[in-house]
Amino acid sequence: MNPANLDILVLYYSRHGSTRQLAELIAQGIDSVKGCDARLRTVPAVSTVAEATQPEIPDQGAPYVELKDLEECAGLAMGSPTRFGNMAAPLKYFWDGTSSQWLSGTLAGKPACVFTSTGSLHGGQESTLLSMMLPLMHHGMVLLGLPYTQPELMTTASGGSPYGASHWSGVNGSHAISEDTRSLAIALGRRLAQIACKLQGR
Ligand SMILES: Cc1cc2nc3c(=O)[nH]c(=O)nc-3n(C[C@H](O)[C@H](O)[C@H](O)COP(=O)(O)O)c2cc1C
Structure with a gap:
């Protein structure tokens, strides 16, 4: 890793691993852009x-996010499983603890995108993606999605939308990530990193 590179935060929650797979593809897209490194982070359940606690280091996946990750990142991709058409509580809980960063404009002007995984194809991918943008907009982030110049957007029968990357995991996570979903997730990460570079004048 080059310390001069821009760090792009990929922040996700994943109970069963589907959203984590998307996060890793988005990170792959970010890392493909010269001068950018993906920083994968998760949140505890x-x-x-009230007394329940999580281990200091997660059993699997990325380390837990710290507030300094918000300060140090040049952009953010946020992913969550769909829970009743919305983001999962652990991520919402994390954002509810960011008043100080909101007040100081830590994320203002930085680019952001969102991604999700659902059990059923029409179970709320788009409502989750759109509602995940709301706290990021309050933080002043510059939201971006996927353009229709990505040909997979016209043909996908699994996931991926102009609002962000998405995966249809099926019951018990039985569906593998489709080729369309994979290409769109990588493209979203790449786009986020390219725009972060442009906004920093690189
Ligand atoms: C409490 C709860 C609510 C859920 N709500 C939805 C939903 O609204 N729509 C849907 O398609 N799937 C729903 N699911 C299924 C998950 O979104 C799906 O299994 C997802 O791929 C899990 O991601 P993960 O493997 O990253 O944990 C729900 C699952 C749980 C546990």
């Missing part, structure tokens, strides 16, 4: 039992 939340519990109705």
Whole structure:
């Protein structure tokens, strides 16, 4: 890793691994852009039992996000499984603890994109993607999606939309990531990194 490179945060929550697979593809797209490194981070699960705690280091996947990751990143990709047409609580909980970063404009002007995984094809990919943009807009981020110059957007029968990357995991996560979903996730990461470079005048 080159310390002069721009770090792009890929922040996700994933219970069963489908959203994590998308996050890794988005990271691949970011890393394909010269001068950019993906920084993969996750959030701990939340519990109705106030005393419940998570291990300091997750059992699998990326390390837990820290607030300094928001300061240090030049852009952000955020991914969540769809939960009743919306983002999962652990990510929402994380954003609810970012008032100080909101007040100081830590993320203002930085580019962002979103991604999700659903159990059913029409189970709310687009509503989740669009609603995940809301806290990022409050933070002043510059939201971007996927343009129709990506030919897979016209043909995909699995996931991927102008609002961001998405995966149809099926019941019990039985569906592998399709070729269209894979290309669109990588393209989204690449686009995010390219725009982050342009915004930094690189
Ligand atoms: C509480 C809960 C709510 C869910 N709501 C939806 C939903 O609204 N639409 C849908 O298609 N799938 C829904 N699912 C299924 C997950 O979105 C799907 O399994 C996803 O791929 C899991 O991602 P992960 O492997 O990253 O955890 C829900 C799952 C849970 C546990």
